Amino acid sequence: MQSNSLKNKVIVVTGGAGAIGHCFIQRIAESGGVAVAADINLHAAQSLAEKIPLGIAGQIEAAHLDITSKDSIHALISDLKQRHGRIDAVVNNAYPRNKRYGRKLEDVTYSDFCKNVNTHLGGYFLVAQQFCLAFKEQGYGNVINMSSIYGSMAPRFEVYDGTSMTMPVEYAAIKSAIEHLTRYFAQYFKGTGIRVNCLSPGGILSNQPADFLSAYNKHCASKGMLDASDLVETLLFLLSDGSRHMTGQILLVDDGFSL
Numbered sequence: 001m002q003s004n005s006l007k008n009k010v011i012v013v014t015g016g017a018g019a020i021g022h023c024f025i026q027r028i029a030e031s032g033g034v035a036v037a038a039d040i041n042l043h044a045a046q047s048l049a050e051k052i053p054l055g056i057a058g059q060i061e062a063a064h065l066d067i068t069s070k071d072s073i074h075a076l077i078s079d080l081k082q083r084h085g086r087i088d089a090v091v092n093n094a095y096p097r098n099k100r101y102g103r104k105l106e107d108v109t110y111s112d113f114c115k116n117v118n119t120h121l122g123g124y125f126l127v128a129q130q131f132c133l134a135f136k137e138q139g140y141g142n143v144i145n146m147s148s149i150y151g152s153m154a155p156r157f158e159v160y161d162g163t164s165m166t167m168p169v170e171y172a173a174i175k176s177a178i179e180h181l182t183r184y185f186a187q188y189f190k191g192t193g194i195r196v197n198c199l200s201p202g203g204i205l206s207n208q209p210a211d212f213l214s215a216y217n218k219h220c221a222s223k224g225m226l227d228a229s230d231l232v233e234t235l236l237f238l239l240s241d242g243s244r245h246m247t248g249q250i251l252l253v254d255d256g257f258s259l
């Protein structure tokens with residue numbers, strides 16, 4: 001991908017200060033884009049923006065955003081439109097969860113289930129809805145929803161044996177719905193200049209226990225569990241004109257784990 005392939009494109013990454021988001025922000029800016037790290041943790045987004053490497057082709061901006069608040073989404077859209085005159089894309093990438101998230105199925109209460117589905121799935125819906133309405137007005141726009149392999153495959157629970165980790169039941173409900181919302185939105189906005197696609201990664205390395213990694217990696221084709229940086233080229237493709245005839249698609253990047 002050429003270093004100026006996103007020249008002057010204004011691209012919002014929700015949850016832009018997180019593990020995957022910060023990688024996306026950095027590479028969007030390196031590719032000439034205006035990368036907006038929009039996060040509920042404004043301080044973390046600002047620290048990221050302050051660490052811009054010298055000589056970068058584009059720029060990084062930090063913004064406060066709560067994806068579960070329509071007012072917060074509106075404030076971001078109107079600020080960007082006012083300052084840049086356009087918004088090219090939004091990457092729905094935030095990862096809200098409550099303090100009890102990550103428990104085994106037996107321990108998930110009705111209230112936890114609803115809370116996590118509401119904030120994550122509901123927030124992705126709200127961001128996609130509000131940005132698509134703004135995109136329709138300007139005549140173009142690009143939405144990329146972050147899913148997970150667990151949006152389309154049943155969990156391999158055995159890879160978590162001997163760890164305190166599991167694949168939360170809420171996550172299956174949320175990510176499968178995000179994949180289908182991707183198709184719904186793509187169909188709904190056909191003919192408006194808006195396209196909507198989904199990037200669906202496998203697990204991402206972040207100091208997981210060695211036994212878990214070894215069990216996980218047995219299902220992979222070459223590298224094993226990927227780094228966040230391994231997703232970036234696929235994101236850049238979805239953001240670029242090279243994918244202009246793609247909409248409603250789910251791209252899996254998982255080194256073959258889901259096969």
Ligand SMILES: NC(=O)c1ccc[n+]([C@@H]2O[C@H](COP(=O)([O-])OP(=O)(O)OC[C@H]3O[C@@H](n4cnc5c(N)ncnc54)[C@H](O)[C@@H]3O)[C@@H](O)[C@H]2O)c1
Pocket residue numbers: 014015016017018019020021038039040041044065066067068092093094095096097123146147148149200201202203204205
């Ligand atoms: N890490 C993985 O292994 C993995 C694998 C597959 C898919 N994903 C998906 O990738 C996306 C990013 O995951 P991550 O691992 O970088 O998560 P992360 O927890 O590292 O970062 C998430 C970011 O979202 C922000 N956030 C939380 N609630 C918010 C809200 N209401 N509004 C705005 N921002 C909010 C947090 O402050 C944080 O900066 C998620 O959709 C996740 O499901 C992650």
